Amino acid sequence: MRCAWLAAAVVWLAGCGGVGYVARVGWAEARLLWRREPIADVLARTDLDPTLRERLELTLAVRRFAADDLGLAVGDSYATFAEVDPGATVWVLSAARRDWLEAYTWWYPVVGRAPYRGFFDRPASEAAARRLAAQGFDVDVREAAAFSTLGWFADPLLSTTARASPVVLAETLLHELWHATLYAPGATAFNESSATFAGHRGAIAFFCDGPGVSPARCETARARWRQFRRRGAVLRRLADGLRQMYARGPAAAARERGRAWLAGRAASALVARGVGTPDELLPPNNARLLGELVYVARLDDLDALAPADADLRSAFAALRDRARREGDPFVAVDALLKLQNAPRTLD
Numbered sequence: 001m002r003c004a005w006l007a008a009a010v011v012w013l014a015g016c017g018g019v020g021y022v023a024r025v026g027w028a029e030a031r032l033l034w035r036r037e038p039i040a041d042v043l044a045r046t047d048l049d050p051t052l053r054e055r056l057e058l059t060l061a062v063r064r065f066a067a068d069d070l071g072l073a074v075g076d077s078y079a080t081f082a083e084v085d086p087g088a089t090v091w092v093l094s095a096a097r098r099d100w101l102e103a104y105t106w107w108y109p110v111v112g113r114a115p116y117r118g119f120f121d122r123p124a125s126e127a128a129a130r131r132l133a134a135q136g137f138d139v140d141v142r143e144a145a146a147f148s149t150l151g152w153f154a155d156p157l158l159s160t161t162a163r164a165s166p167v168v169l170a171e172t173l174l175h176e177l178w179h180a181t182l183y184a185p186g187a188t189a190f191n192e193s194s195a196t197f198a199g200h201r202g203a204i205a206f207f208c209d210g211p212g213v214s215p216a217r218c219e220t221a222r223a224r225w226r227q228f229r230r231r232g233a234v235l236r237r238l239a240d241g242l243r244q245m246y247a248r249g250p251a252a253a254a255r256e257r258g259r260a261w262l263a264g265r266a267a268s269a270l271v272a273r274g275v276g277t278p279d280e281l282l283p284p285n286n287a288r289l290l291g292e293l294v295y296v297a298r299l300d301d302l303d304a305l306a307p308a309d310a311d312l313r314s315a316f317a318a319l320r321d322r323a324r325r326e327g328d329p330f331v332a333v334d335a336l337l338k339l340q341n342a343p344r345t346l347d
Helices: 002-009 019-034 039-043 050-068 122-134 166-181 188-208 215-247 252-272 286-293 299-304 309-323 329-341
Strands: 080-082 090-096 106-108 112-114 117-119 138-144
Touching: 039 050, 039 080, 050 166, 050 188, 090 122, 090 286, 117 122, 122 138, 138 286, 166 188, 166 215, 166 309, 188 215, 188 299, 188 309, 188 329, 215 252, 215 286, 215 299, 299 329, 309 329
Parallel strands: none
Antiparallel strands: 090 117, 090 138, 106 112
């Protein structure tokens, strides 16, 4: 029964793949939760690796900052630590049509449809990918640095996540805590892009003016946010070009040549802007592209909601409250930007 409840709690990650599949996911999540130790207890060890100690102390500081300064729903998440095997803990499968920029989606109880499916076992993710590829879909399997149970359980800091650099660790924690604060069912692009905004801007505030103040880390956090937005702009232009090309309905051979040409041009733009490598978009793969696009939707608009770091708490609260009232949460972004730019008069 305990595993059944755990399976239900993480089914948003797993999708609905049958009783056996959900049971395996529930068991894997249960094993993670059973490995949790309070971070305070881990820090009490005299033989603790100094780097891990620094990361654990940073995690607790980011948690406090997220709750006290940013108003995020922290709960008991990331107050514990779980040692796991090296390498990824979660693999994420995406799929998409080859002749149209449209993601294959899975339905999830509570959170609606999403264009990805998570696995705690790499061979299982690759087997599922092969089945979809055999049906003619582009497929992509990628490692996930972390995941969230949306506040249903006290998510632990995984040892694999703790190996990240300080700035990346802070971004990751704040990204996942935003998911626990706000999650719009079926709105994957909004959910991931708003969490990207929260993670990056929150890390900037933490390292530039907050309790983790550090000039070097502040500059790293700012640079990463600039680079992420530049990369997003290139990928969105690639998506626009692909949509226009697909709309013309070319034959399969011409379509594949067009995909390769557009991807190559985008890769060159990534290199020119210092945010990518020459061959990372080749061969073209709609699943891989769409999997990244959900993290970069309207980042400039989201960023504009908080002109200064001191505005983050009020911006997060306004976005959370407005998005919960809208059928399309990006409508909330538009409304908040309009309100922000409205002329003000004195009584």
